[in-house]
Amino acid sequence: xxxxxxxxxxxxxxYLRLSALDAELFxxxxxxxxxxxxxxxxxxxxxxxxxxxxxxxxxxxxxxxxLSPRPPAEVxxxxxxxSVSSNYWAETFFPAVAESRRERIFKTRAVALADMCTKKSIxxxxxxxxxxxxxxxxxxxxxxxxxxxxxxxEPSASLSQVCREKGFEVIEAVxxxxxxxxxxxxxxxxxxxxxxxxxxxxxxxxxxxxxxxGGYLMISTLGIEGFDIQVLWERSNxxxxxxxxxxxxxxxxxxxxxxxxxxxxxxxxPGVLDTDIVNNSLKPTNTDLNxxxxxxxxxxxxxxxxxFQTFLIENKCSSHTWIFAQRPIE
Numbered sequence: 001x002x003x004x005x006x007x008x009x010x011x012x013x014x015y016l017r018l019s020a021l022d023a024e025l026f027x028x029x030x031x032x033x034x035x036x037x038x039x040x041x042x043x044x045x046x047x048x049x050x051x052x053x054x055x056x057x058x059x060x061x062x063x064x065x066x067l068s069p070r071p072p073a074e075v076x077x078x079x080x081x082x083s084v085s086s087n088y089w090a091e092t093f094f095p096a097v098a099e100s101r102r103e104r105i106f107k108t109r110a111v112a113l114a115d116m117c118t119k120k121s122i123x124x125x126x127x128x129x130x131x132x133x134x135x136x137x138x139x140x141x142x143x144x145x146x147x148x149x150x151x152x153x154e155p156s157a158s159l160s161q162v163c164r165e166k167g168f169e170v171i172e173a174v175x176x177x178x179x180x181x182x183x184x185x186x187x188x189x190x191x192x193x194x195x196x197x198x199x200x201x202x203x204x205x206x207x208x209x210x211x212x213x214g215g216y217l218m219i220s221t222l223g224i225e226g227f228d229i230q231v232l233w234e235r236s237n238x239x240x241x242x243x244x245x246x247x248x249x250x251x252x253x254x255x256x257x258x259x260x261x262x263x264x265x266x267x268x269x270p271g272v273l274d275t276d277i278v279n280n281s282l283k284p285t286n287t288d289l290n291x292x293x294x295x296x297x298x299x300x301x302x303x304x305x306x307x308f309q310t311f312l313i314e315n316k317c318s319s320h321t322w323i324f325a326q327r328p329i330e
Contacts, residue, residue, distance in 0.1 A: 030072070122186065127187050130207060208261060228275075262327060264326040275312075
């Protein structure tokens with residue numbers, strides 16, 4: 001898989017442009033509050049960089065990177081409901097790449113999760129997908145296990161209707177307001193949402209309460225220790241405020257999920273795009289990166305890049321991160 005397969009440059013660059021405009025439109029005159037580390041909860045942090053007038057800080061204890069000072073949650077809610085960039089992603093960007101993502105991401109994801117559940121003897125009678133979007137993951141899961149009860153939690157009215165038309169149970173709400181879903185899932189999944197949320201600890205606690213005691217949840221998100229983010233840092237397109245505001249370290253993930261009351265925490269980084277993302281960043285004029293001849297050689301040679309990507313996966317150094325954890329039987 002290549003970055004262009006799931007993020008065509010013309011569409012993605014337009015999304016980034018609109019995001020930068022929305023950052024000024026929705027957040028330029030809002031009060032902001034400094035917060036402790038979203039991972040370990042510590043208060044010893046240092047300024048890292050400013051992007052689109054948003055300050056990112058890094059925890060000295062666990063090295064998690066996050067937005068602080070942070071605008072209030074209600075401003076983010078207005079942003080996601082009304083911003084041009086959010087609408088562009090839902091109505092233009094994602095529909096254009098949906099089938100490509102199905103083939104390259106969702107099918108692989110469903111198979112990997114099913115295999116994991118089999119190996120760990122995890123029940124899959126009821127699956128909840130939080131932020132289900134177009135319901136593509138649930139479709140692919142149904143092909144593997146047609147007996148599972150499949151529930152989509154999706155706040156968007158239009159996307160909820162798409163999921164209903166595909167035959168899934170739908171709760172049209174954010175996870176925090178998903179009435180009647182508590183203690184329901186044998187397995188809860190939540191893909192690429194945690195990097196967006198304003199209160200990660202509260203969010204993970206909400207997800208935990210949607211899972212049956214003894215059940216599991218799997219979250220995928222972006223990790224700060226990934227190769228592409230470490231190399232590109234503030235120039236990384238993954239760091240795109242006001243959309244992406246949380247980037248946990250491995251230690252930060254472990255602390256967050258422990259603080260939320262979860263156990264048997266297992267973290268992997270199965271991402272396959274780090275080297276391609278860095279290689280693509282060489283194509284525009286990028287003086288600093290082009291001067292690093294070793295990195296350029298590493299990511300531009302297809303054979304070396306593939307071998308190095310395998311190394312990143314095996315050593316938890318890809319930015320695409322999976323966190324698998326269990327709700328204890330209380």
